[in-house]
Amino acid sequence: MKYLVEKEVLYFYFTGDFDYLEIQTIKQEVILILNETSSKKVVFDLEDIKFIDSTGIGFILARYKQLHKQQKLLLLSNISSENKVILAMSGVFQIIDLIKSEVKP
Amino acid sequence: MNKMKLSFLSRMENDVFARTSAIAFLLPLQLTSQQVMELKTIVSEGVVNAMIHGYEGQQNKMIDLEIGYDEHQLVTIIITDHGVGINDLDLAMQPMFTTKHELERSGMGMNIMSAFADSFDCFTKVNEGSKLVIQKQL
Numbered sequence: 001m002k003y004l005v006e007k008e009v010l011y012f013y014f015t016g017d018f019d020y021l022e023i024q025t026i027k028q029e030v031i032l033i034l035n036e037t038s039s040k041k042v043v044f045d046l047e048d049i050k051f052i053d054s055t056g057i058g059f060i061l062a063r064y065k066q067l068h069k070q071q072k073l074l075l076l077s078n079i080s081s082e083n084k085v086i087l088a089m090s091g092v093f094q095i096i097d098l099i100k101s102e103v104k105p
Numbered sequence: 106m107n108k109m110k111l112s113f114l115s116r117m118e119n120d121v122f123a124r125t126s127a128i129a130f131l132l133p134l135q136l137t138s139q140q141v142m143e144l145k146t147i148v149s150e151g152v153v154n155a156m157i158h159g160y161e162g163q164q165n166k167m168i169d170l171e172i173g174y175d176e177h178q179l180v181t182i183i184i185t186d187h188g189v190g191i192n193d194l195d196l197a198m199q200p201m202f203t204t205k206h207e208l209e210r211s212g213m214g215m216n217i218m219s220a221f222a223d224s225f226d227c228f229t230k231v232n233e234g235s236k237l238v239i240q241k242q243l
């Protein structure tokens with residue numbers, strides 16, 4: 001997992017799978033970074049995520065809520081068409097907007 | 106026409122083992138990438154539920170995964186745990202219902218499995234465990 005700030009936006013670049021094991025591995029670090037950031041806007045770039053299950057969805061929604069409490073915004077970017085199916089089915093896009101981002105590490 | 110059975114410990118790293126083994130077994134069926142995604146998701150949702158809910162995170166219990174397919178490309182997936190069982194199945198099937206909010210669960214697993222399947226049955230008994238029987242027509 002990489003992250004960077006550009007024009008006051010915090011970008012995360014996740015790789016691998018958004019599943020039970022991998023979410024468990026990254027969760028605490030992401031929570032900490034989000035608590036400490038001064039950026040008002042955070043983008044999760046999911047281009048290199050190969051697989052998402054409901055654990056991954058739970059993680060995304062929980063980070064949205066975490067940021068929302070601090071009046072900060074979470075956006076998702078560069079999701080593969082296959083991963084879009086499961087996110088749409090779970091109602092994620094009713095809460096979190098999808099953007100196309102060119103900013104890369 | 107063909108079937109297999111795997112038994113493995115309820116350890117987190119066996120989630121990826123279970124779903125990739127399922128796909129490896131189904132390789133002769135020449136799955137589309139959409140079907141691969143749906144089948145992997147079904148297996149992971151079922152196996153992770155057995156780990157987190159059925160066995161409440163204990164890593165030393167056994168989970169069974171059985172997969173079969175017939176000449177009409179009907180795939181059957183059976184996932185069994187001998188854990189706590191489900192008290193109210195109707196409630197468990199509700200979108201966004203979870204008994205483990207503190208673990209940031211989305212409560213969407215049961216719905217995702219049934220949406221990706223053509224038939225979805227859960228046989229469960231409190232303190233005895235749960236068996237999911239899922240069929241998908243390719």
Ligand SMILES: Nc1ncnc2c1ncn2[C@@H]1O[C@H](COP(=O)(O)OP(=O)(O)O)[C@@H](O)[C@H]1O
Nearest residue numbers: 154158159190197203204210211212213214215
């Ligand atoms: N194998 C199982 N053993 C015991 N309870 C289960 C099992 N599978 C599902 N459940 C119950 O059903 C609820 C809903 O499951 P699911 O839709 O996968 O959501 P989540 O896993 O996010 O809680 C769980 O919170 C749990 O209470």
Ligand SMILES: [Mg+2]
Nearest residue numbers: 054154214215
């Ligand atoms: Mg679940």
